[in-house]
Amino acid sequence: MPNLGTTEIIIIAIVVLVLFGAKKLPEASRSLGRSLRIFKAETKGLREDDATPTPAPSPQPVATPRAELETSxxxxxxxxxxxxxxxxxxxxxxxxxxxxxxxxxxx
Structure with a gap:
């Protein structure tokens, strides 16, 4: 894919303005911003979940009482x-x- 120059970017912007109109672009930008904020919050939550280690279950002394019971x-x-x-x-x-x-x- 060739590099996009300034002229190509301006042409793409004009086509977007013509297709979507001036009224719909701010709404689209707002919804895109909300979506990005939600996505950012979710990824932050996932990172925090990965950062907090889950405590290992403490080993319960199950064998000792059974061994004592068997001995008795x-x-x-x-x-x-x-x-x-x-x-x-x-x-x-x-x-x-x-x-x-x-x-x-x-x-």
């Missing part, structure tokens, strides 16, 4: 196993001399 469950299960082993090792006394299983079935 494991301890409870170990105690229960120890009780069951103790009960299995000691013969249950019954009135008829039957073993622990037979005594439970009779009741």
């Amino acid at each position: 469950e494991v301890d409870a299960l170990r105690k229960r196993v120890a009780e069951l082993e103790r009960d299995a090792a000691t013969p249950a006394s019954s009135t008829n001399g039957a073993g622990p299983v037979e005594a439970q079935q009779q009741h």
Whole structure:
């Protein structure tokens, strides 16, 4: 595209005046100015949004309470196993001399 000289710019301005008329040019300029102001405000808002870093979510100690819960469950299960082993090792006394299983079935 060739460079526009002074003569070409004047010719373009005259054509614009003839096409749009003197009354419509100020209105067009105002609406163009409003549009540019709105555009500028929106781009400024986008820049500010990019400039403010979003805070990283703080890590929540989720694993610690669960680990403590699992540890307490494991301890409870170990105690229960120890009780069951103790009960299995000691013969249950019954009135008829039957073993622990037979005594439970009779009741």
